[in-house]
Amino acid sequence: MVHTTQCCILMGCLCLFYPWSQVCEWREPEELAALLDLELRENGEPQHQLLQRIRDVAKYSVKTNHPRFFNQLFAGVDYHALTGRFLTEALNTSQYTYEVAPVFVLMEDEVLSKLRSLVGWAEGDGIFCPGGTMSNMYAMNVARYRAFPEVKLKGMWSLPRLAVFTSQQSHYSVMKAAAFQGIGTENVFKVKVDDRGCMIPEDLGETIELAKSQGAVPFFVHATSGTTVQGAFDPLEPIADICDRQGLWMHVDAAWGGSVLFSKEHKHLMRGVERADSVTWNPHKMMLTGLQCSAILLKDTTHLLKHCHSADAKYLFQQDKFYDTSLDTGDKSIQCGRKVDCLKLWLMWKAVGSKGLEERVDRAFTHTRYLVEEMQRREGFELIGKVAPVIKERMMKQGTMMLGYQPQGGRVNFFRMIVISPQLSHQDMTFCLNEIERLGNDL
Amino acid sequence: MVHTTQCCILMGCLCLFYPWSQVCEWREPEELAALLDLELRENGEPQHQLLQRIRDVAKYSVKTNHPRFFNQLFAGVDYHALTGRFLTEALNTSQYTYEVAPVFVLMEDEVLSKLRSLVGWAEGDGIFCPGGTMSNMYAMNVARYRAFPEVKLKGMWSLPRLAVFTSQQSHYSVMKAAAFQGIGTENVFKVKVDDRGCMIPEDLGETIELAKSQGAVPFFVHATSGTTVQGAFDPLEPIADICDRQGLWMHVDAAWGGSVLFSKEHKHLMRGVERADSVTWNPHKMMLTGLQCSAILLKDTTHLLKHCHSADAKYLFQQDKFYDTSLDTGDKSIQCGRKVDCLKLWLMWKAVGSKGLEERVDRAFTHTRYLVEEMQRREGFELIGKVAPVIKERMMKQGTMMLGYQPQGGRVNFFRMIVISPQLSHQDMTFCLNEIERLGNDL
Ligand SMILES: Cc1ncc(COP(=O)(O)O)c(C=O)c1O
Ligand SMILES: Cc1ncc(COP(=O)(O)O)c(C=O)c1O
Numbered sequence: 032m033v034h035t036t037q038c039c040i041l042m043g044c045l046c047l048f049y050p051w052s053q054v055c056e057w058r059e060p061e062e063l064a065a066l067l068d069l070e071l072r073e074n075g076e077p078q079h080q081l082l083q084r085i086r087d088v089a090k091y092s093v094k095t096n097h098p099r100f101f102n103q104l105f106a107g108v109d110y111h112a113l114t115g116r117f118l119t120e121a122l123n124t125s126q127y128t129y130e131v132a133p134v135f136v137l138m139e140d141e142v143l144s145k146l147r148s149l150v151g152w153a154e155g156d157g158i159f160c161p162g163g164t165m166s167n168m169y170a171m172n173v174a175r176y177r178a179f180p181e182v183k184l185k186g187m188w189s190l191p192r193l194a195v196f197t198s199q200q201s202h203y204s205v206m207k208a209a210a211f212q213g214i215g216t217e218n219v220f221k222v223k224v225d226d227r228g229c230m231i232p233e234d235l236g237e238t239i240e241l242a243k244s245q246g247a248v249p250f251f252v253h254a255t256s257g258t259t260v261q262g263a264f265d266p267l268e269p270i271a272d273i274c275d276r277q278g279l280w281m282h283v284d285a286a287w288g289g290s291v292l293f294s295k296e297h298k299h300l301m302r303g304v305e306r307a308d309s310v311t312w313n314p315h316k317m318m319l320t321g322l323q324c325s326a327i328l329l330k331d332t333t334h335l336l337k338h339c340h341s342a343d344a345k346y347l348f349q350q351d352k353f354y355d356t357s358l359d360t361g362d363k364s365i366q367c368g369r370k371v372d373c374l375k376l377w378l379m380w381k382a383v384g385s386k387g388l389e390e391r392v393d394r395a396f397t398h399t400r401y402l403v404e405e406m407q408r409r410e411g412f413e414l415i416g417k418v419a420p421v422i423k424e425r426m427m428k429q430g431t432m433m434l435g436y437q438p439q440g441g442r443v444n445f446f447r448m449i450v451i452s453p454q455l456s457h458q459d460m461t462f463c464l465n466e467i468e469r470l471g472n473d474l
Numbered sequence: 475m476v477h478t479t480q481c482c483i484l485m486g487c488l489c490l491f492y493p494w495s496q497v498c499e500w501r502e503p504e505e506l507a508a509l510l511d512l513e514l515r516e517n518g519e520p521q522h523q524l525l526q527r528i529r530d531v532a533k534y535s536v537k538t539n540h541p542r543f544f545n546q547l548f549a550g551v552d553y554h555a556l557t558g559r560f561l562t563e564a565l566n567t568s569q570y571t572y573e574v575a576p577v578f579v580l581m582e583d584e585v586l587s588k589l590r591s592l593v594g595w596a597e598g599d600g601i602f603c604p605g606g607t608m609s610n611m612y613a614m615n616v617a618r619y620r621a622f623p624e625v626k627l628k629g630m631w632s633l634p635r636l637a638v639f640t641s642q643q644s645h646y647s648v649m650k651a652a653a654f655q656g657i658g659t660e661n662v663f664k665v666k667v668d669d670r671g672c673m674i675p676e677d678l679g680e681t682i683e684l685a686k687s688q689g690a691v692p693f694f695v696h697a698t699s700g701t702t703v704q705g706a707f708d709p710l711e712p713i714a715d716i717c718d719r720q721g722l723w724m725h726v727d728a729a730w731g732g733s734v735l736f737s738k739e740h741k742h743l744m745r746g747v748e749r750a751d752s753v754t755w756n757p758h759k760m761m762l763t764g765l766q767c768s769a770i771l772l773k774d775t776t777h778l779l780k781h782c783h784s785a786d787a788k789y790l791f792q793q794d795k796f797y798d799t800s801l802d803t804g805d806k807s808i809q810c811g812r813k814v815d816c817l818k819l820w821l822m823w824k825a826v827g828s829k830g831l832e833e834r835v836d837r838a839f840t841h842t843r844y845l846v847e848e849m850q851r852r853e854g855f856e857l858i859g860k861v862a863p864v865i866k867e868r869m870m871k872q873g874t875m876m877l878g879y880q881p882q883g884g885r886v887n888f889f890r891m892i893v894i895s896p897q898l899s900h901q902d903m904t905f906c907l908n909e910i911e912r913l914g915n916d917l
Contacts, residue, residue: 055576060801063576069584071820075827081554084824085561088817092565092577102574105566105811111524113563118528120559122535123551123764130870131545133498133506134535141512161604161766164810172654186658187630203785207808210783211615213656215629260789315811321566323604323813340653342646346703346880346890353867358503365650367607368548368758370766374531377514381527384518424796427573437789447789 053430054100055093063091098454099432101463104259104287107452109319111382115375116321125368126159127347127361129354132371136358139373142380146312147328149292151305156336157328158363159372163286164204166311166327169336169365171195171208171251173309173329174280176339178250183339187213194247195219196238198230198265199440200258202284218247224440228263230254236273251280256301257288260439260447264288267303275306283307286325290317293385294392317395317451318388320375336363391453398450402460409464411471418474419444425470432466496873497543498536506534541897542875544906547702547730550895552762554825558818559764568811569602570790570804572797575814579801582816585823589755590771592735594748599779600771601806602815606729607647609754609770610696612779612808614638614651616752616772617694617723619782626782630656637690638662639681641673641708642883643701645727661690667883671706673697679716694723699744700731703882703890707731710746718749726750729768733760736828737835760838760894761831763818779806834896841893845903852907854914861917862887868913875909 058066067087076084094100096108124132126139143157160166175182179190193214197205199221209219220242223234239249252274254265267283274281283304289312291297292304304310308330315324329336341362348359361369380388406412419436426432436446448463501509510530519527537543539551567575569582586600603609618625622633636657640648642664652662663685666677682692695717697708710726717724726747732755734740735747747753751773758767772779784805791802804812823831849855862879869875879889891906 058576060572060576060580060798064580067577067580069581069820071584071588071823071828073828075825075830081821081825084821085557088561088577089565092567093574095566095574096564103568103811105568108566114528116563117560118531120556120563120764121539122532123538123548124535125546125548125765129503130876131536131538133501133503134510134531137503137507137510138512141514145514161608161813162809162811164808165604168654168808182656182658183653184658184660186635186652186661187656188635188658192629192631202810203787204810206785207783207810209629210626210785211611211655211808213625213630215625215627215631217627218629259787321563322568322811340650342649342653344646344702345882346878349863349880351863351887353863353870355503365607365611365654366605367645367647367650368546368605368765370604377512378524378527380514382518382524385514385516387518420792420794420796427796433573435789437792439788444794 053094054097054433055427055430056091057428057430058091066091093433098452098459099462101449102433102435104316104449105319105322106449107319107454108321109379109453112320112375112379115378119371119374122371124371126371127359127364127367127369129358130352135371135373136360138377139360142373142377143326143328145380146326150310150328152328152330154332155328155330156332156334156363157326158336158360159369160325160327161323161366161370163202163284163311163313163325164207166286166313166325167202167204167253167282167284168208168211169327170280170282170309170311171214171253172212172365173331173335173339174251174282175212177280177335180338191248192246193218193251194242194249195251195253196222196235196242196249197253198222198224198255198258200224200228200261200263201253201255202259202286205253224263228258228261230265230270232266232269232273235270239273239277249277249279251282253282253284254307255288256283256285256291256304259287260437262287264300267301267306271303271306280309281307283310286311286313287316289313290388290392293389294396295389296393297396314376317392318376318379319451319453320379323370324372324376340365394453395451398455398457398460401457402448402450402464405460405464409468411468412464416443418471419446421474422467422471426466432463434463496537497540497876498870498873499534500871500873501534509534536876541895541902542905544892545876545878547759547892548762548765549892550762550897551764552822552896555763555818555822558821562814562817565814567814569814570802570807570810570812572801573795578814578816579803581820582803585816585820586769586771588823589769593753593771595771595773597775598771598773599775599777599806600769601779601803602812603768603770604766604809604813606645606727606754606756606768607650609729609756609768610645610647610725610727611651611654612770613723613725613752613754614657614694614696615655615808616774616778616782617725618655620723620778621693623781634691635689636661636694637685637692638694638696639665639678639685639692640696641665641667641698641701643667643671643704643706644696644698645702645729648696667706671701671704673708673713675709675712675716678713682716682720692720692722694725696725696727697750698731699726699728699734699747702730703880705730707743710744710749714746714749723752724750726753729754729756730759732756733831733835736832738832739836740839757819760835761819761822762834762894762896763822766813767815767819783808837896838894841898841900841903844900845891845893845907848903848907852911854911855907859886861914862889864917865910865914869909875906877906
């Protein structure tokens with residue numbers, strides 16, 4: 032048993048090192064379903080067949096580790112982080128109490144406090160969540176609880192109609208949060224952005240007045256550091272001024288942009304972030320830890336997070352335990368079982384140091400600058416519009432690279448190029464531009 | 475680079491096969507923090523030091539794979555599932571579109587449909603969530619949306635005060651959901667249970683009337699198949715009768731108990747489940763897939779899940795794509811990025827077949843029966859009360875096994891023994907009883 036399964040496990044690891052030449056092997060859904068033989072049956076299968084299945088799963092999956100996967104806000108691979116992920120899986124721990132997760136309770140605390148110190152906070156609170164959307168939801172919920180603690184017991188009926196503020200180009204998780212938490216998407220007020228996609232603070236002020244004039248009670252401003260499509264950084268200082276004046280919770284969604292805080296050269300993009308009440312930061316994006324790794328960080332030191340979410344389950348959080356039960360951090364979470372998401376980040380950080388992470392961020396900016404310059408030197412990159420879907424289809428079917436397109440605001444379809452993997456070179460940038468030209472040559 | 479990191483990765487895998495004799499190596503928090511040297515610094519560390527860190531993390535973590543870890547509702551290890559987890563990590567995919575996750579979009583669909591067929595539904599909907607608490611939240615949210623679709627846009631202010639019903643011994647995630655979704659914990663009505671911990675249907679009927687008389691509008695009944703502490707199965711048929719009559723959404727939280735549906739001998743415990751509107755089922759508990767693996771299953775065929783949660787982000791869910799965009803299942807989710815949770819379950823199921831899973835469930839019941847008989851033959855196992863925390867402390871410090879205790883209802887502290895790992899034998903049951911006797915000998 033152990034022999035064959037060990038072999039099986041090694042197989043799982045080794046897929047990664049296969050010399051994949053293509054980013055993807057496109058198959059139509061019906062064809063792929065047939066190739067994979069997905070059906071689950073009464074009887075099990077022999078080992079050699081399972082090994083073949085593992086090979087097939089790897090073969091037809093998109094190689095998100097491939098240097099030419101530019102399609103999402105995650106890419107590349109860091110082998111230390113990957114080791115942390117394998118170890119996490121091997122240990123299979125749920126992160127609620129010191130008793131069950133002694134190492135990871137302490138480790139999460141250290142990692143969170145280090146992230147907070149980059150934000151500029153000597154103290155505070157926080158927790159890892161299954162993704163940035165959840166982290167943003169935590170922020171909105173804790174903000175609501177601070178403003179109206181009775182909501183936990185009595186629900187929204189005891190509250191006035193609330194209003195949330197965010198830019199026109201913020202991530203759609205704000206809408207998901209407002210819907211899920213019973214606030215309603217209509218009560219999310221969209222603030223105008225400038226040409227670069229940054230929130231216009233004057234319009235925030237006016238929108239707040241508008242909401243008030245409609246009888247709504249503002250409580251939450253959701254700013255973004257690194258918007259999803261344009262990568263814009265909202266101006267945090269003037270936003271903080273407004274939040275201060277109005278007594279509003281200021282949240283910074285830095286799911287994508289947070290990692291600039293590692294860089295002495297680029298952290299000015301988030302100037303003023305220390306004035307926020309909460310920050311979402313996804314190391315699984317720019318820092319390459321692998322999914323999932325997202326932190327919600329809070330400036331609060333009054334245990335708001337716990338008061339807001341606790342349910343005091345006696346079977347987990349007994350108070351007659353033989354150790355300091357403040358280490359049982361599980362009741363801060365809206366989850367019960369919670370995967371360990373800190374180890375991969377911790378191990379990578381130990382391996383390359385803050386300095387190594389800073390270099391990666393700086394390198395990504397250098398690549399981006401190069402890409403922009405290259406693009407300006409070429410013709411025909413201005414508007415892609417209706418041809419983008421065709422170029423994309425050809426790209427996928429040939430499997431040479433992957434990047435995403437979308438319209439936004441008044442703009443027609445354009446490609447969004449994500450440059451984060453430390454394995455990338457200037458050659459890859461040039462390849463990417465050449466490839467778009469080649470694929471769209473006859474259009 | 476690849477050499478040393480491969481070595482590092484293998485190390486990660488191999489920890490698992492170390493001949494651990496103890497379930498845990500207890501250390502006081504301060505001592506452990508010092509041993510682990512958690513601090514994150516400016517500079518990275520050399521490879522040999524990283525390897526030592528990996529060994530330390532493994533050494534001081536609780537061995538949840540150990541046959542004598544009985545502490546939570548997960549335990550043991552299935553090597554096929556573990557392979558699936560490693561492969562998931564190596565591929566690092568986010569499960570939102572067919573374009574990025576072709577294999578996993580199709581695979582999730584197959585696994586969900588197979589789980590639904592065990593529930594008794596030929597059609598339906600569903601999605602994997604980061605844990606049973608989230609799955610339960612999905613159910614409550616979709617139920618609210620079915621009853622009052624305007625809630626998504628307008629929030630709770632457009633709705634009457636709502637009421638949720640669940641048993642006194644249901645999981646605390648019901649309370650977390652009610653708080654998070656703006657319904658309020660006060661609007662969760664607790665229904666009485668009988669001696670075995672099963673919801674009393676007559677009291678459900680009366681509690682619904684009580685809520686109505688207080689002006690609240692019932693919309694959601696949360697029944698449990700396999701309660702967290704006692705493992706009780708609520709009587710689903712009479713509960714379904716009441717839900718039918720009153721037009722309420724019936725949810726079955728089978729996070730723990732769902733796996734009995736594999737067993738011809740034991741599935742009667744969930745008789746009537748096919749009449750539910752939704753079911754939560756955590757394969758990461760009784761089925762040993764490893765965290766996280768939880769499904770929310772719905773009977774609905776009208777795309778409620780998508781209508782309720784969609785935000786139609788244009789950068790992910792473009793409608794001018796070159797393939798059938800109904801395969802882009804990401805907008806059913808309240809998340810954006812979503813880890814692949816189906817592969818580990820699929821691979822294990824392929825490996826052992828439905829038959830193999832059935833045998834595991836049956837074996838767990840046999841062990842439990844044996845344990846109960848053994849316990850009845852011994853004296854002093856009736857009430858543990860104040861000595862439980864002391865026994866627990868000694869157990870942890872000696873590291874011989876781990877099981878949890880808690881009070882419940884009128885009962886003082888008692889130990890909760892979880893028996894699921896297929897590696898378990900009757901000897902382990904006997905060991906466990908002997909060990910409690912030994913540890914509590916002088917008390
Ligand atoms: C700005 C921003 N916030 C939040 C998120 C959501 O993060 P996640 O995908 O981890 O839920 C994203 C995802 O792309 C994002 O770009
Ligand atoms: C009956 C029941 N429902 C839901 C849950 C929550 O599951 P999770 O820990 O995956 O959030 C549990 C956890 O123990 C449970 O026992």
